[in-house]
Amino acid sequence: MIQLRDVTKRYGAKTVVDRLSFTARPGQVTGFLGPNGAGKSTTMRMVVGLDAPTSGEALVNGKRYAEHAAPLQEIGVLLEAKAVHPGRTAVSHLLSLARTHGIPRRRVDQVIDMAGLSAVAGKRVGGFSLGMGQRLGIAAALLGDPGVVMLDEPVNGLDPEGVLWVRNLLAGLAAEGRTVMLSSHLMSETALIADHLVVIGRGRLLADSGVDELVAQFAGGGVKVATGDPAALRTVLAGPGVTVTSTAAEELLVSGRSAREIGLAAAAYGVPLFELTPQTVSLEEAFMTLTRDAVEYSAGLPSAALQEATR
């Protein structure tokens, strides 16, 4: 489990993480989302003790990272811009990591296999593509067979096959009861991988809920109904909490009734329907709505953040 409790991080006068609290739970993949500069990497660095919170605490399985006797066996991480000596081979890199943490050689072979790196295990890392480098980083994160896995932008630079591989791998790790957290700035992609989403903007928590709930929250766009008799349907549906607007000659937009309720009411009164479509917004639209005031720079008009910074 990863727990953030009221964590604030300031660099000089700039608050990068602002009283952030959330929990990434075992058995789930938690997507950690936010636009560029939202504070995701800083938060992850605090979880593994690479940065210290100004206030609050970041805990891994109930303890601060440094308090664990064998942290690599507790939490495996992939952080951006991970330094691997380019002259080393994949296997020598993993072996040296394993040796310093008392991990047996056979585990190195296992993670090389899991990461699909067997064919290039003896090749120098300097010649690796971005995707192979990501796979090596993920292999290193899994080396200690940790109960918690935290990956910063793991699908960055991966081709579709690589993205699918990460998705299956993380789902498998969560199914084994591990805590899995990954960061991204792409909500639609993350929603396919994650069960739970934590969204931040300018260091603040904007959403912390299941993927389905978050989608439902933003899907409140009503139901589009096409009918041969709009006037009759309006009469049939009229009632408290129901709003009906006309969008075209034979088309209505209904709020306050589900597609099922509308269909049943129309059938009961013999009103013909040609279409019944719940209006949903795309996840990317939902994400932009959520983070609109929290992006550091947006195309065209300066965002609130930029105006503040230049004030």
Ligand SMILES: Nc1ncnc2c1ncn2[C@@H]1O[C@H](COP(=O)(O)OP(=O)(O)OP(=O)(O)O)[C@@H](O)[C@H]1O
């Ligand atoms: N050491 C530092 N000193 C000063 N400011 C910093 C430092 N590290 C990060 N920041 C600032 O903190 C903010 C959050 O950065 P962070 O890298 O955590 O965001 P992020 O959500 O991971 O963004 P991205 O998706 O672009 O990687 C940015 O404005 C960044 O410039």
